[in-house]
Every structure is written in structure tokens, then in C-alpha cells.
Amino acid sequence: MAGIGSNLSAGELLDRIGRITRGLQFVGGLSPAQWEALRYLARANRYSCNPSALARFLGATRGTISQTLIALEDKGYLRRLKGERDRRTVRLELTTAGVALLESDPLGEVEGALETLPTAEAAVLADMLGRVLGHLQRRLGGDAFGICEDCRLFSAEDAPGDPQGPHRCGLTGEPLSDGDKQRICVEFRADA
Ligand code: SF4
Known part of the structure; x- marks a missing residue:
């Protein structure tokens, strides 16, 4: 039986999925922005765990991010540390409670729905959604980020x-580990 989805354009489908996804994230006493910040900090590399990079990733103002970080700190999910190289900078780090909370990430509901698709189709869908997002970011000026x-x-x-890893960052000249190469980076450069 055809669902309502078959009557909607791709743009309308994305809008509905976005609304459902956002609605799922008002749980655990957190807002969607707070969940997104936790998710980001769990995956960001050492150049990207700071308030400025988080604001760019979320497309939010520094003021909004400040409120998000205060809320997460108050709940015990996040701590602010001094930067390792420059003690005047701030480094954000999830606490053990923050890492544990992500085990119950409400986005798991969406991931579960995607897992009902055949693996090859899910990979094609992820690739196409990534291209749509990239197109919108180029047109509207959002930051690309990337793995x-x-x-x-x-x-x-x-x-x-x-000992720090067999790979290297061409921007900073620093070595990167196998774990680093899977992380998202504020300095990511797509192919020219
Ligand atoms: S190689 Fe690119 S993505 Fe990786 S750390 Fe360097 S700038 Fe960031």
C-alpha cells in the first residue's frame, strides 16, 4: 500500500522528516540544539571542540551557543577546559554522563528507520542527501565541515x-591517528 510519502515532493518529504526528527529531540530534559551539540562534540576533532566551531556547525550565533553550553554544563553533560596549546582558548569536552546520554540519542529512531532499507539503497540515500546538503550550503553560505x-x-x-599516527594534516602539519581521520573538522576542505 502506498503511503502518504508517495504524494509528496522530495522537498516536502525532507520537510516532514525534519519536523519529525526535531520533535523527537525534546526528551531527556534537552532541546534539539542541545542534543546536536552533544552529538557534534562526540565526533569533532581537536581543532573543532570549541564554542566558535560549534556555532559554525549549528549555524547559530555565539549568544545562542553560549546558552546551549551553559545548559549542558549545568546538567553535568559538558565541561570547559583551557586549550592545550593556547591557555586563553576554551576546549569543550563531554563528561562521562554526556557520553552515556548519547547512548539514548533520540536520533536512533531515525537511524532505525533507515536500517529498514537495503544497505546499498541506504548508502545511495546518504550520498544523495549529502549532495543536497552541500548544494544548499554552497548557495546559502553554510560551512561544509566533513570527515x-x-x-x-x-x-x-x-x-x-x-606515535601520534601515520597520517598528516596538510593545514597544521600535525600527525593524525586512525581515530582522528574519522572525526569531523571545522577546517575541512572539500575537493577544489
Ligand atoms: S586534514 Fe583537513 S579535515 Fe583533517 S584535520 Fe586537517 S584540515 Fe581538518
Whole structure:
């Protein structure tokens, strides 16, 4: 039996999914923005765990992000530390409680729905959604972000034998580990 989805355009379907997804995230005493901040900080690399990068990722103002961070800190899910290189900067880190809370991420409901699709179709859908998002970001001026190993500045085996990792960042010249290459980065550069 055809669902209501078959009568809607792709844009309308994305809008409805977005509304449902947002509605799911008013749980656990958190707002959708607070869940998104937790998710981001769990995946961001060392250049990206700061209020400025978070504001760019969420497309929010520094004031809005400040309120989000205060709320998460008050709930014990987040702590602010001094930057490792520059003590004047702020580094954001999830607490054990914050990491544990993400085990019950309400977005799991959406991931579960996607898992009902055949694996190959789910991969094609993710690729297409990524391209739509990229197009919108280029038109509307949002930051791209992206996974480190997909960045054009990522060198796969440029630091063999380095205890910090066999890969290297072409922007900072620093080594990157296998874990680092899976993280999202505020400095991500898509193919030229
Ligand atoms: S290679 Fe690109 S994505 Fe990776 S850390 Fe460097 S700038 Fe960031």
C-alpha cells in the first residue's frame, strides 16, 4: 500500500522528516540544539571542540551557543577546559554522563528507520542527501565541515612511525591517528 510519502515532493518529504526528527529531540530534559551539540562534540576533532566551531556547525550565533553550553554544563553533560596549546582558548569536552546520554540519542529512531532499507539503497540515500546538503550550503553560505579523511588536505600515510599516527594534516602539519581521520573538522576542505 502506498503511503502518504508517495504524494509528496522530495522537498516536502525532507520537510516532514525534519519536523519529525526535531520533535523527537525534546526528551531527556534537552532541546534539539542541545542534543546536536552533544552529538557534534562526540565526533569533532581537536581543532573543532570549541564554542566558535560549534556555532559554525549549528549555524547559530555565539549568544545562542553560549546558552546551549551553559545548559549542558549545568546538567553535568559538558565541561570547559583551557586549550592545550593556547591557555586563553576554551576546549569543550563531554563528561562521562554526556557520553552515556548519547547512548539514548533520540536520533536512533531515525537511524532505525533507515536500517529498514537495503544497505546499498541506504548508502545511495546518504550520498544523495549529502549532495543536497552541500548544494544548499554552497548557495546559502553554510560551512561544509566533513570527515577528516575526505578532506583534500588529508595525507593518508605521510607520517609512518609517528606515535601520534601515520597520517598528516596538510593545514597544521600535525600527525593524525586512525581515530582522528574519522572525526569531523571545522577546517575541512572539500575537493577544489
Ligand atoms: S586534514 Fe583537513 S579535515 Fe583533517 S584535520 Fe586537517 S584540515 Fe581538518
